Amino acid sequence: KSVDLHPTEPWMVASLYNGSVCVWNHETQTLVKTFEVCDLPVRVAKFVARKHWVIAGADDMQIRVFNYNTLERAHMFEAHSDYIRCIAVHPTQPYILTSSDDMLIKLWDWDRKWVCGQVFEGHTHYVMQIVINPKDNNQFASASLDRTIKVWQLGSSSPNFTLEGHEKGVNCIDYYSGGDKPYLISGADDRLVKIWDYQNKTCVQTLEGHTQNVSCVSFHPELPIILTGSEDGTVRVWHSSTYRLENTLNYGMERVWCVCGQRGANSVALGYDEGSIIIKLGREEPAMSMDSNGKIMWAKHSEVQQANLKAMGEAEIQDGERLSLAVKDMGSCEIYPQTIQHNPNGRFVVVCGDGEYIIYTAMALRNKSFGSAQEFVWGHDSSEYATRESTSMVKIFKNFKENKYFKPDFGAEGIHGGFLLGVRSVSGLAFYDWENTELVRRIEIQPKHVFWSESGELVCIATEESFFVLRYLAEKVATAQETKEGVTEDGIEDAFEVLGEIQEVVKTGLWVGDCFIYTSSVNRLNYYVGGEIVTVAHLDRTMYLLGYIPKDDRLYLGDKELNIVTYSLLVSVLEYQTAVMRRDFGMADRVLPTIPKEMRTRVAHFLEKQGFMQQALAVSTDSEHRFELALQLGELKIAYQLAVEAESEQKWKQLAELATTKCQFVLAQECLHHAQDYGGLLLLATASGNTTMVGKLAEGAERDGKTNVAFLTYFLQGKLDKCLELLIKTNRLPEAAFLARTYLPSHVSRVVNLWKESLGKVNQKAADALANPTDYSNLFPGLQEAFLAEEYLKETHVRLRPAAEYPLITVSRYTHILGTLIW
Ligand SMILES: *[C@@H]1O[C@H](CO)[C@@H](O)[C@H](O)[C@H]1NC(C)=O
Ligand SMILES: *[C@@H]1O[C@H](CO)[C@@H](O)[C@H](O)[C@H]1NC(C)=O
Ligand SMILES: *[C@@H]1O[C@H](CO)[C@@H](O)[C@H](O)[C@H]1NC(C)=O
Ligand SMILES: *[C@@H]1O[C@H](CO)[C@@H](O)[C@H](O)[C@H]1NC(C)=O
Ligand SMILES: *[C@@H]1O[C@H](CO)[C@@H](O)[C@H](O)[C@H]1NC(C)=O
Ligand SMILES: *[C@@H]1O[C@H](CO)[C@@H](O)[C@H](O)[C@H]1NC(C)=O
Numbered sequence: 001k002s003v004d005l006h007p008t009e010p011w012m013v014a015s016l017y018n019g020s021v022c023v024w025n026h027e028t029q030t031l032v033k034t035f036e037v038c039d040l041p042v043r044v045a046k047f048v049a050r051k052h053w054v055i056a057g058a059d060d061m062q063i064r065v066f067n068y069n070t071l072e073r074a075h076m077f078e079a080h081s082d083y084i085r086c087i088a089v090h091p092t093q094p095y096i097l098t099s100s101d102d103m104l105i106k107l108w109d110w111d112r113k114w115v116c117g118q119v120f121e122g123h124t125h126y127v128m129q130i131v132i133n134p135k136d137n138n139q140f141a142s143a144s145l146d147r148t149i150k151v152w153q154l155g156s157s158s159p160n161f162t163l164e165g166h167e168k169g170v171n172c173i174d175y176y177s178g179g180d181k182p183y184l185i186s187g188a189d190d191r192l193v194k195i196w197d198y199q200n201k202t203c204v205q206t207l208e209g210h211t212q213n214v215s216c217v218s219f220h221p222e223l224p225i226i227l228t229g230s231e232d233g234t235v236r237v238w239h240s241s242t243y244r245l246e247n248t249l250n251y252g253m254e255r256v257w258c259v260c261g262q263r264g265a266n267s268v269a270l271g272y273d274e275g276s277i278i279i280k281l282g283r284e285e286p287a288m289s290m291d292s293n294g295k296i297m298w299a300k301h302s303e304v305q306q307a308n309l310k311a312m313g314e315a316e317i318q319d320g321e322r323l324s325l326a327v328k329d330m331g332s333c334e335i336y337p338q339t340i341q342h343n344p345n346g347r348f349v350v351v352c353g354d355g356e357y358i359i360y361t362a363m364a365l366r367n368k369s370f371g372s373a374q375e376f377v378w379g380h381d382s383s384e385y386a387t388r389e390s391t392s393m394v395k396i397f398k399n400f401k402e403n404k405y406f407k408p409d410f411g412a413e414g415i416h417g418g419f420l421l422g423v424r425s426v427s428g429l430a431f432y433d434w435e436n437t438e439l440v441r442r443i444e445i446q447p448k449h450v451f452w453s454e455s456g457e458l459v460c461i462a463t464e465e466s467f468f469v470l471r472y473l474a475e476k477v478a479t480a481q482e483t484k485e486g487v488t489e490d491g492i493e494d495a496f497e498v499l500g501e502i503q504e505v506v507k508t509g510l511w512v513g514d515c516f517i518y519t520s521s522v523n524r525l526n527y528y529v530g531g532e533i534v535t536v537a538h539l540d541r542t543m544y545l546l547g548y549i550p551k552d553d554r555l556y557l558g559d560k561e562l563n564i565v566t567y568s569l570l571v572s573v574l575e576y577q578t579a580v581m582r583r584d585f586g587m588a589d590r591v592l593p594t595i596p597k598e599m600r601t602r603v604a605h606f607l608e609k610q611g612f613m614q615q616a617l618a619v620s621t622d623s624e625h626r627f628e629l630a631l632q633l634g635e636l637k638i639a640y641q642l643a644v645e646a647e648s649e650q651k652w653k654q655l656a657e658l659a660t661t662k663c664q665f666v667l668a669q670e671c672l673h674h675a676q677d678y679g680g681l682l683l684l685a686t687a688s689g690n691t692t693m694v695g696k697l698a699e700g701a702e703r704d705g706k707t708n709v710a711f712l713t714y715f716l717q718g719k720l721d722k723c724l725e726l727l728i729k730t731n732r733l734p735e736a737a738f739l740a741r742t743y744l745p746s747h748v749s750r751v752v753n754l755w756k757e758s759l760g761k762v763n764q765k766a767a768d769a770l771a772n773p774t775d776y777s778n779l780f781p782g783l784q785e786a787f788l789a790e791e792y793l794k795e796t797h798v799r800l801r802p803a804a805e806y807p808l809i810t811v812s813r814y815t816h817i818l819g820t821l822i823w
Contacts, residue, residue, distance in 0.1 A: 011032065044087045062077065082102040091134075091137055092137060127144045129171065139152065171187055189214075193238075225281065227268065229258070251277055256272055287299040289340045299351065428444040441490065458511065572594040600621045653675045656677065
């Protein structure tokens with residue numbers, strides 16, 4: 001039955017026929033509070049934000065006041081002797097006005113315990129709606145089924161005057177809140193909407209179109225529109241000055257009961273039989289534009305204002321914070337601006353809206369030219385522009401004079417400015433030459449935006465799903481135009497080369513050199529260069545790019561509340577990246593010194609991704625990054641230096657690997673030592689047959705507690721006593737005993753005694769069961785021979801034999817000696 005919007009919270013209150021009042025959060029689309037008012041229809045519920053109240057009026061004739069924070073009922077009283085139709089909350093005084101089927105309007109003062117302050121008598125039928133005049137809070141108007149509208153003064157119980165003209169009951173009424181016109185609007189069961197001048201008391205306009213009783217009317221508090229709702233199920237949108245029907249909304253939700261717009265927001269709440277809807281009106285994007293010197297022009301409703309970044313002074317600027325700018329009024333615009341756009345040199349601005357455009361001088365806002373157009377785009381050259389008059393006709397102007405007009409083959413659903421003139425149609429996007437309107441190339445794509453780089457070499461075509469970056473090949477186009485080769489009905493085949501597609505939705509964008517800077521649908525501020533995406537910032541709300549000022553190293557963005565924020569983005573970095581993309585390393589080297597040290601690594605990562613590793617290594621200042629690059633490039637010296645500085649085992653390991661693959665074994669060895677990688681050292685030492693190394697390794701490994709490696713190394717060298725001592729030292733006594741039994745039988749007795757002693761501490765029985773070979777030689781057959789063999793091998797054969805000696809050794813000796821070893 002009714003909807004109302006909260007002035008600050010994202011809430012809508014809806015009162016329902018079934019007796020409930022619901023508060024919805026329209027941002028999250030969740031029900032936040034419910035009040036079960038009564039069993040009868042609740043025809044009206046209103047917020048009183050300053051008291052945290054919802055006030056509801058129901059068919060039980062009661063007014064109920066709820067605190068929406070505590071959900072408690074703060075007050076309840078019988079207000080009328082029949083159904084309550086409407087409540088109007090006074091904007092400043094502690095008053096509400098109520099109207100009823102009892103034909104009365106009553107004023108209630110909540111500061112005086114809800115006393116009825118006044119009764120307004122005069123209507124002869126139900127009083128359907130009351131509305132307080134926003135320009136004079138002491139005046140209000142009422143609509144009644146007695147077919148009249150009455151205007152009242154607080155303090156006077158009889159009406160000031162009556163407006164008659166509707167032929168059936170009047171259901172709804174609203175005041176126009178703009179300063180220029182003393183207007184009221186009304187809607188009635190005669191299916192008509194009437195606009196009244198309440199000063200000379202005449203009907204100035206009648207809006208026809210609804211096919212059923214008109215149930216609600218509203219002058220939007222800010223936008224130049226009128227909204228009307230009817231039992232025919234439609235909401236109609238009319239222009240508030242021309243009264244042209246702009247749109248008819250039909251959501252198929254049966255009868256419309258109320259519309260509620262809001263100051264400072266473009267959402268409008270609609271209440272229907274079958275539910276409530278919030279719609280957003282107008283463009284989200286603000287009408288705002290900046291020239292290359294930092295002069296920003298925007299439209300606040302019809303007023304044009306200007307702010308100059310240069311006038312900001314030396315104040316500290318923080319990324320993402322709102323700039324406080326001095327704003328200058330430039331005057332008001334004859335049309336309601338939907339877009340404002342500077343031309344390339346910034347001398348002119350075009351304002352578009354209501355199917356018209358006006359070109360002004362940017363300095364003084366003096367009109368230079370105007371006309372009617374659905375769309376307007378500036379050309380590449382500051383003296384050129386194009387307009388689209390209909391879905392079939394495009395006009396090109398030069399120096400403010402019409403130069404050409406043409407009808408594109410597949411029609412013109414939209415136009416795009418820039419280096420070439422883009423015309424969008426069902427068959428895709430067609431690019432035309434500004435001069436001769438010849439087709440350059442047709443591309444099968446449905447773009448939302450087309451952004452040309454300043455040089456005209458690169459273009460970004462953004463669609464609903466992604467964006468493409470293309471290179472424009474001007475030379476190939478010139479050749480084809482001359483020779484007529486490679487020209488089809490879709491234009492010059494080789495005109496463009498696709499450089500990449502990125503799965504992101506571009507909202508606004510601009511080029512700086514070869515870098516495409518954009519805001520995305522997920523509120524990122526990014527730029528694209530050479531296939532890479534660099535994120536400049538994550539934005540907390542939707543922002544629109546205004547421009548880039550190289551001198552400030554800053555990007556400027558605006559939001560729909562006309563706030564300006566900025567983010568730093570170094571021009572030197574962009575220039576450097578542009579130079580790299582153009583393979584102009586001379587230029588890149590000249591720019592490099594201007595890039596601050598802390599940005600060098602970022603640039604180096606970019607170089608690396610573009611495949612310029614050597615350059616990346618030279619530019620990077622991050623030792624991790626440099627080490628990785630040095631490894632990839634096989635730059636052992638640099639990598640070595642970095643490993644020394646970093647003292648990281650991981651780096652030494654990586655470098656050892658590289659040194660090995662490069663056959664730099666001495667270096668590999670050093671690295672493995674630094675990395676304490678004894679396994680690696682063992683492999684290297686054995687594989688290269690380096691005796692000195694094996695020797696050093698054994699000692700080092702033992703010292704560092706790498707006993708596995710130490711054991712193996714001693715073993716390899718035939719240093720069996722060392723092996724044995726190592727096992728004893730590490731308390732591996734059973735292993736020591738068996739090693740002795742196998743290789744050093746002369747030690748077996750000593751070791752077994754040690755073992756028995758140690759085992760005895762935990763299990764004497766087990767210790768006693770160990771037989772010492774010297775005492776039980778009968779249990780150890782061949783022990784005596786083993787002693788002899790040990791002596792013999794020690795004296796004659798076992799010694800270390802480096803690989804270098806291999807050629808000198810005969811096969812028989814070799815197999816004899818090393819039969820049991822793992823060589
Ligand atoms: C009234 O309708 C609403 C929406 O369908 C529902 O959430 C609510 O519970 C109903 N209230 C009563 C009292 O039936
Ligand atoms: C309405 O009536 C009051 C009191 O009679 C008077 O002072 C006021 O000027 C009138 N206003 C209009 C708009 O007629
Ligand atoms: C629409 O208007 C007619 C004529 O005034 C009235 O009889 C009818 O009840 C109205 N419809 C509704 C649903 O109020
Ligand atoms: C009343 O004022 C309106 C302008 O608001 C004007 O168009 C209209 O002609 C005037 N009517 C009379 C009768 O003066
Ligand atoms: C242009 O300026 C002239 C003179 O200032 C003014 O008369 C005219 O109404 C303006 N036209 C438009 C469309 O702005
Ligand atoms: C063997 O290793 C030592 C150091 O452990 C080293 O000085 C020597 O150069 C190496 N010999 C060969 C032939 O690589």
